[in-house]
Amino acid sequence: MTDIRTRFAPSPTGELHIGGARTALFNYLLAKKNKGKFVLRIEDTDIVRNKEEFINKQHQDLCWLGLRPDESIFWESGIDTDEKNHEYYGPYRQSQRLDIYQKYIQQLLTEKKAYYCFCSPVELAQEKIEYIKKNKRGNYQYSQKCLQLNEEKVISFLQEKKKHLIRYRVPQKKNYQFIDLVRGQITFPGSDIEDFVICRNNGIPLLNFAVVIDDHLMKISHVLRGEEHLSNTAKQLVLYEALDWNPPQFGHLSLILNQEKKKLSKRDKETSQWQLVSQLREKGYLPTAVINYLLFLGWHPGTTQEFFSLSTAIASFGLTSLHARGAVFDLGKLNWYNNYYIQQLSLVEFGKHAWKIFWKEYQLSQAKKEWTIQIALLFRPQLNYFQELITLSWYFFQEPREEKINLDFSELRKISQLFSKIEQWTEENVKKSLTSIEKKFFSSIRKKITGENRGPELAKVIYLLGKEELIKRLEN
Numbered sequence: 001m002t003d004i005r006t007r008f009a010p011s012p013t014g015e016l017h018i019g020g021a022r023t024a025l026f027n028y029l030l031a032k033k034n035k036g037k038f039v040l041r042i043e044d045t046d047i048v049r050n051k052e053e054f055i056n057k058q059h060q061d062l063c064w065l066g067l068r069p070d071e072s073i074f075w076e077s078g079i080d081t082d083e084k085n086h087e088y089y090g091p092y093r094q095s096q097r098l099d100i101y102q103k104y105i106q107q108l109l110t111e112k113k114a115y116y117c118f119c120s121p122v123e124l125a126q127e128k129i130e131y132i133k134k135n136k137r138g139n140y141q142y143s144q145k146c147l148q149l150n151e152e153k154v155i156s157f158l159q160e161k162k163k164h165l166i167r168y169r170v171p172q173k174k175n176y177q178f179i180d181l182v183r184g185q186i187t188f189p190g191s192d193i194e195d196f197v198i199c200r201n202n203g204i205p206l207l208n209f210a211v212v213i214d215d216h217l218m219k220i221s222h223v224l225r226g227e228e229h230l231s232n233t234a235k236q237l238v239l240y241e242a243l244d245w246n247p248p249q250f251g252h253l254s255l256i257l258n259q260e261k262k263k264l265s266k267r268d269k270e271t272s273q274w275q276l277v278s279q280l281r282e283k284g285y286l287p288t289a290v291i292n293y294l295l296f297l298g299w300h301p302g303t304t305q306e307f308f309s310l311s312t313a314i315a316s317f318g319l320t321s322l323h324a325r326g327a328v329f330d331l332g333k334l335n336w337y338n339n340y341y342i343q344q345l346s347l348v349e350f351g352k353h354a355w356k357i358f359w360k361e362y363q364l365s366q367a368k369k370e371w372t373i374q375i376a377l378l379f380r381p382q383l384n385y386f387q388e389l390i391t392l393s394w395y396f397f398q399e400p401r402e403e404k405i406n407l408d409f410s411e412l413r414k415i416s417q418l419f420s421k422i423e424q425w426t427e428e429n430v431k432k433s434l435t436s437i438e439k440k441f442f443s444s445i446r447k448k449i450t451g452e453n454r455g456p457e458l459a460k461v462i463y464l465l466g467k468e469e470l471i472k473r474l475e476n
């Protein structure tokens with residue numbers, strides 16, 4: 001069997017989205033399952049929309065998830081996992097591969113498989129309008145006007161530096177077929193594929209062209225990517241044929257949908273703050289939970305097992321268990337996983353996460369660390385993600401508003417005196433004092449000192465509020 005090499009190929013126009021993270025995960029698992037390599041390739045040919053900062057952020061987010069690439073633009077730096085005792089397939093950034101693409105574009109021009117197109121955007125728009133007027137229907141394709149130009153004309157246009165594109169001449173007009181790893185056989189009618197552009201006037205190739213060259217030269221064996229790339233696959237198959245190369249195996253994962261079963265969008269109110277990996281990290285989701293959750297967006301183990309670490313996922317992963325059912329982004333499920341993994345943390349790990357969140361919110365002094373961790377532990381069983389601690393425990397950090405309760409001033413005074421008599425402020429002693437108060441007063445006491453009707457065990461809340469603060473709030 002040939003070596004398994006997979007890749008994740010983001011365009012750095014934004015931060016790592018959960019859709020991208022899922023693509024990366026499946027490619028990572030496939031590579032690792034087969035002792036292959038997982039490559040991170042940066043597709044930055046869209047100069048206007050790309051930002052350098054996103055390259056680093058995407059890489060960091062991948063590493064946070066545990067999906068560290070074996071080969072990437074950081075080849076030299078030692079960040080990649082790979083031991084570097086094999087061939088180098090870089091550069092791993094498309095903007096550094098322009099010479100390579102040019103070589104193949106020239107080859108296709110020489111072989112007359114590609115041609116210069118000097119039509120301006122205005123002419124092309126005009127051509128389209130006229131076509132639609134005449135044909136009533138919208139499946140316009142480029143007229144191949146520039147294919148008719150004779151060689152002298154082409155040379156003189158090039159000498160005049162007339163603006164041009166380069167188009168691939170799609171041969172007439174067979175169907176293109178492949179077996180999708182997720183969806184089975186897929187056929188693209190050749191008649192639907194126009195003479196598409198492979199290179200812009202500035203010499204920068206279009207994505208479909210660059211992807212084919214890169215996947216081939218980087219010896220990528222399998223490409224798992226989102227369903228939205230299916231129409232690209234048609235053009236890419238045409239180019240593989242043109243260059244006489246074998247295509248990799250493709251698998252197209254279903255789109256991630258929102259609760260209305262529409263494509264997940266940044267504007268979805270419910271999930272807009274949950275779609276970037278960095279948002280999840282900031283909110284205090286654990287990478288193990290995110291991985292476990294993403295795993296089930298398009299894959300099923302065929303058993304009832306629900307919990308997978310990255311390493312058990314590698315062991316269980318198989319292409320035959322990929323499925324094309326729509327993957328709905330279900331926050332409840334993500335929270336359920338995260339809650340589960342929060343309960344699995346050691347006390348030390350749990351404390352680290354909790355302290356980080358509290359510190360970020362309140363910039364507390366180190367002396368408060370143990371206290372905040374004790375507070376966090378009160379909420380641990382119910383916690384979906386660490387950021388929730390801030391809303392759940394607000395009353396430890398700020399006095400509640402005056403609330404109407406069923407205790408009059410003298411009753412409150414008595415309760416307060418009971419607690420002031422405690423000499424050694426321990427949870428045990430607080431509990432003891434509480435036993436001498438009638439149970440029916442507990443909810444009023446809670447309301448008075450926390451502003452909430454419900455919460456963790458009252459004795460623990462009182463103990464952690466501290467004697468002074470408690471008395472202040474009772475007598476207020």
Ligand code: GLU
Pocket residue numbers: 009010011043211225229
């Ligand atoms: N760079 C493309 C994107 O971010 C992915 C191309 C591919 O996977 O083939 O959408």
